[in-house]
Amino acid sequence: MSTTTPPTEHTAGHTAGHTDGHTAGHTDAHTAPTTEPTVRRAPQGTAAALPSLARVAWARTVLELRQFFRERDAVVFIFAYPLIMLAIFATVFGQGGATVGPEPGIPFAQYFLPGMVATGVMLSSFQNLALSIAVERDEGGLKRLRGTPMPPAAYFLGKIGSVLLTSAIQMVLLIGLGSLAFGIDLPTTADKWLTFAWVFVLGTAAGAVCGVAFSSVPRSGRSASAVVTPIVLVLQFISGVFFIFNDLPTWMQRVAEIFPLKWLAQGMRSVFLPEEAEAFEVSGSWQHEATAAVLVAYLVVGLVLGVRTFRWQRRDDG
Amino acid sequence: MSPTTAVHVRDLHKHYGPKRAVDGLELTVEHGEIFSVLGPNGAGKTTTVEILEGYRHRDRGEVSVLGTDPQHGDRRWRSRLGIVLQSADDQAELTVAELVQHFATFYPSPRDPEELVAAVGLTEKAGTRVRQLSGGQRRRLDVALGIVGRPELLFLDEPTTGFDPEARRSFWDLLRSLRDEGTTILLTTHYLDEAEQLADRCAVVRDGRVVALDTPAALGGRAARQVMVRWVEDSTARSATTAEPTALVAALTARLGPGEIPGLEVVRPTLEDVYLSLIGEASHHDLEEVPA
Numbered sequence: 001m002s003t004t005t006p007p008t009e010h011t012a013g014h015t016a017g018h019t020d021g022h023t024a025g026h027t028d029a030h031t032a033p034t035t036e037p038t039v040r041r042a043p044q045g046t047a048a049a050l051p052s053l054a055r056v057a058w059a060r061t062v063l064e065l066r067q068f069f070r071e072r073d074a075v076v077f078i079f080a081y082p083l084i085m086l087a088i089f090a091t092v093f094g095q096g097g098a099t100v101g102p103e104p105g106i107p108f109a110q111y112f113l114p115g116m117v118a119t120g121v122m123l124s125s126f127q128n129l130a131l132s133i134a135v136e137r138d139e140g141g142l143k144r145l146r147g148t149p150m151p152p153a154a155y156f157l158g159k160i161g162s163v164l165l166t167s168a169i170q171m172v173l174l175i176g177l178g179s180l181a182f183g184i185d186l187p188t189t190a191d192k193w194l195t196f197a198w199v200f201v202l203g204t205a206a207g208a209v210c211g212v213a214f215s216s217v218p219r220s221g222r223s224a225s226a227v228v229t230p231i232v233l234v235l236q237f238i239s240g241v242f243f244i245f246n247d248l249p250t251w252m253q254r255v256a257e258i259f260p261l262k263w264l265a266q267g268m269r270s271v272f273l274p275e276e277a278e279a280f281e282v283s284g285s286w287q288h289e290a291t292a293a294v295l296v297a298y299l300v301v302g303l304v305l306g307v308r309t310f311r312w313q314r315r316d317d318g
Numbered sequence: 319m320s321p322t323t324a325v326h327v328r329d330l331h332k333h334y335g336p337k338r339a340v341d342g343l344e345l346t347v348e349h350g351e352i353f354s355v356l357g358p359n360g361a362g363k364t365t366t367v368e369i370l371e372g373y374r375h376r377d378r379g380e381v382s383v384l385g386t387d388p389q390h391g392d393r394r395w396r397s398r399l400g401i402v403l404q405s406a407d408d409q410a411e412l413t414v415a416e417l418v419q420h421f422a423t424f425y426p427s428p429r430d431p432e433e434l435v436a437a438v439g440l441t442e443k444a445g446t447r448v449r450q451l452s453g454g455q456r457r458r459l460d461v462a463l464g465i466v467g468r469p470e471l472l473f474l475d476e477p478t479t480g481f482d483p484e485a486r487r488s489f490w491d492l493l494r495s496l497r498d499e500g501t502t503i504l505l506t507t508h509y510l511d512e513a514e515q516l517a518d519r520c521a522v523v524r525d526g527r528v529v530a531l532d533t534p535a536a537l538g539g540r541a542a543r544q545v546m547v548r549w550v551e552d553s554t555a556r557s558a559t560t561a562e563p564t565a566l567v568a569a570l571t572a573r574l575g576p577g578e579i580p581g582l583e584v585v586r587p588t589l590e591d592v593y594l595s596l597i598g599e600a601s602h603h604d605l606e607e608v609p610a
Contacts, residue, residue, distance in 0.1 A: 048426035048427040049426060050393055050394065050397060050425075050426050051423060051424065051425070051426065055423065056423055056424060059420060059423040063412070063416070063420050066411075066412065066416070067409070067411050067412060070411035070412075070447075071411055136408060139406065139407050139408040140403060140405065140406035140407065140408050141406065141408025141409055143373070143403060143406070144401075144403060144406055144408060144463070146373070147371060147372075147373070147396070147399070147401035147403070148396060148401075148421065148424045148425075148467070149393040149394070149396040149397040149424050149425060149467070150424045151393060313373065
């Protein structure tokens with residue numbers, strides 16, 4: 001009963017399909033002569049050039065931005081979170097002109113701004129990508145994209161483009177809020193803003209590649225925020241974001257030094273705090289070289305891990 | 319392999335540990351036909367199709383899709399394919415129009431997004447976010463995204479699962495119009511009527527191999543030659559399967575006649591009976607002589 005019909009056998013329905021094909025082939029043969037009349041029409045698609053990587057990457061960036069700002073969770077817990085925290089901290093602890101460090105001291109709001117800037121960078125890059133990619137993988141969005149001629153690089157460029165834009169907007173709002181609502185003095189020298197630029201770019205890049213790599217850790221899209229959020233929260237507590245770093249136990253400072261958020265926050269303190277605050281650092285220095293080294297190390301390790309472990313499909317799917 | 323061949327599979331094998339998901343499967347799909355791969359869940363349909371689409375790597379065998387080995391398919395090759403996966407619930411916050419326009423940017427000469435949205439019957443939903451679509455509308459969007467690049471070959475993996483009858487019918491019309499435009503369609507389904515309605519040819523897959531390959535009519539016809547005759551003899555229900563029912567009835571008349579043979583029935587199996595017997599879920603005892 002289970003005889004396999006030879007595939008070459010021409011059956012009724014099959015022949016009908018052929019006839020269609022031949023008609024189309026002939027139609028084309030009039031316009032473009034071909035030596036093989038049996039070859040079906042060359043679809044118009046084959047002749048036209050594939051869209052460039054830059055064009056697709058830009059289309060991805062725009063789409064990612066749209067998606068990000070429509071996702072209420074992302075807007076609240078990634079984009080607005082540092083703004084909300086700055087407002088709360090500056091209001092609660094900044095009352096009555098409280099200051100941090102030796103006399104004359106730094107106003108509370110000013111001391112906390114760099115921490116919130118660092119947190120914003122980490123949330124917009126690491127947390128954003130670790131969560132969104134885990135969910136896209138789980139829901140089948142990545143698999144669908146992989147089945148199209150979209151260049152894979154365009155996907156990652158789109159993620160990076162949207163992360164850079166969202167975090168840049170976030171930085172403007174955060175620094176603007178600090179300056180306008182809490183009277184924080186902003187740096188005035190180009191030197192300081194140059195430091196801000198490289199710490200921001202390196203931090204965002206490192207956070208983004210680590211986010212891509214980390215997106216493979218949660219077992220499902222649903223569990224992603226349960227896995228990612230506590231890590232981010234713990235880092236905020238031990239890295240001098242919510243507490244004054246000097247006040248933390250030494251062992252906790254050592255642990256924090258392993259992770260990039262501590263260095264990101266320290267780099268941002270070097271931008272937003274006055275020169276005399278450098279002496280108040282645990283090491284007595286802003287440690288720019290060490291900051292750059294740690295961020296670059298995370299960038300390289302994250303990139304290698306991300307490239308090696310990235311999957312377009314769920315773990316249980318091929 | 320002739321130049322009219324869109325898909326060519328020889329001796330395909332894919333194992334997951336000890337499980338042989340695909341076990342020596344062979345098939346050929348010609349350009350311009352709707353080819354249906356029919357089989358129960360777990361027969362190896364999806365694994366096979368995902369090997370053809372380049373998602374999975376085969377253990378061994380020969381595979382050619384539009385003249386290319388899917389394991390080495392490049393962007394140009396992918397731009398000639400359309401893939402509609404089994405299920406996806408991604409991109410919930412984007413609208414129908416945004417998604418179709420976005421996917422159009424991946425292809426060298428895409429369809430007009432607005433016309434495409436109209437062709438799949440979603441014009442009224444063009445500005446609606448994907449999360450608010452019904453299952454059938456969602457599936458139409460999936461198809462729109464699969465054909466936005468004017469594919470030569472379209473893969474559809476169980477496209478109408480969960481559809482109501484009316485939605486299925488209009489979905490079938492959509493597929494027929496694509497075929498009429500010259501698109502080759504490879505469709506997996508576990509609905510027999512879907513294959514019967516749409517397919518020019520169908521392959522029945524069971525345990526990772528093709529157990530029958532023919533037009534739906536011929537598949538049904540072949541087995542329809544085996545006819546079941548039922549009657550009552552000595553107060554017992556009897557049945558027999560035969561290619562010559564007339565001779566059997568004549569013999570019965572001679573033995574039990576003259577006059578009416580009690581409880582006489584002559585039944586030709588439907589395509590469904592054939593299919594069920596092919597995939598081994600049939601009551602094959604129905605097709606054998608049994609004292610009831």
